[in-house]
Amino acid sequence: MQLNVLLFASYAEAFGGSRMDIALADDATVADLLEELQAMARARGLPPAAVAVNQEYAAATRRLAPGDEVAIIPPVAGG
Amino acid sequence: MQLNVLLFASYAEAFGGSRMDIALADDATVADLLEELQAMARARGLPPAAVAVNQEYAAATRRLAPGDEVAIIPPVAGG
């Protein structure tokens, strides 16, 4: 499964854009996506991030589907 | 000692004005003033009040002096 994830803030800056393609197994979960990102993020000195699926924070065990809107959520700093 | 005390709110309404003369012993304290007022207030169904001397809440043991600005402070309801 090819996912096109949304990137924001420090992640968008580090990866050079607001979207990035990531290849995952067809039965991949949020945890698998995070593992895939982990080495890339660490190499760039990025802080821990969360994942949102269809505009809601997603549990690590959640299965991803090709049509999902998947976003990497760096530590928030609103207010 | 003749005191001219300031009245507010329900006390001013009940006693018909914003000031009232009260005769007290020359060594009278705030407690003596409250005792003097007590029967009058109770007869009119007024709520418990505090006394301020020179624009500050006064302890019951405080001695009153002829030049003091003395005020009867009904329960406050600002805000």
Added chain:
Amino acid sequence: MSRVAVVERPLDVAALVAEVSSPTDGAIATFVGVVRDSNAGRPVTGIDYSAYGPMATRELEAIVAEAAAAFGGVRVAVEHRVGTLAVGDASVIIAASHAHRADALGGLGFVIEELKRRVPIWKREHYADGTREWVHAGSSRSAPLSGGVA
């Protein structure tokens, strides 16, 4: 730094926010007290507010000084209106400004609670049936330092 006043004109929340704001501060918390259309189930049409003006000002000054001491130097502006107010009119506005939100919010809460507890201001509600009544919600707590009457 702080300012308090008892006034006879309409209050303006934006003016108080502007007054307390500062380039060093990241948080401004405000409280607006408003005349509402009922109290304890009775329809209210308006409220007369009156004050022992000089003492109310002194108490408010003491309260904002205590707030600054307790909440990291929080800067506060308070205006309380007196006179006859209609439903929807603001009776009091408090604005508290600080570098950080904890002290702005803490200072705000402190000032409104102390104001209601001890500032010599009174109100008489006007009801829809034409009657009027003094509101004595805080009776016992209004006498912090002397004995009660009656």
Added chain:
Amino acid sequence: MSRVAVVERPLDVAALVAEVSSPTDGAIATFVGVVRDSNAGRPVTGIDYSAYGPMATRELEAIVAEAAAAFGGVRVAVEHRVGTLAVGDASVIIAASHAHRADALGGLGFVIEELKRRVPIWKREHYADGTREWVHAGSSRSAPLSGGVA
């Protein structure tokens, strides 16, 4: 009853107060977040705010619904600004209205804390020396439901 928005224009505290006010309500509490001129000792000249707009709106809607459930139906308006803000500009305004002050103040505090904890909005500070940096104050708490990266 409540309303939330992520906007690209200046914010107006008086407008939000007017929006939440109601004849049944006696208390309106507001919070204004403002860009300040320093952070952790470094001179700041401005902040870029960005958001994951649709999710930020959904989270804010969830937060004001939770506030209403926890604080007696408190009515809340929230606007968060995004874009490049200068020192002194308001980045967020929250207004909370209720019959009584405890729920207005309680609802206000709840909304600002939850907003900072979970709404997907980010900021990059501009410093006087020309550098810029992402602010990641709430790192660990920003991942309430999934594991962290790196």
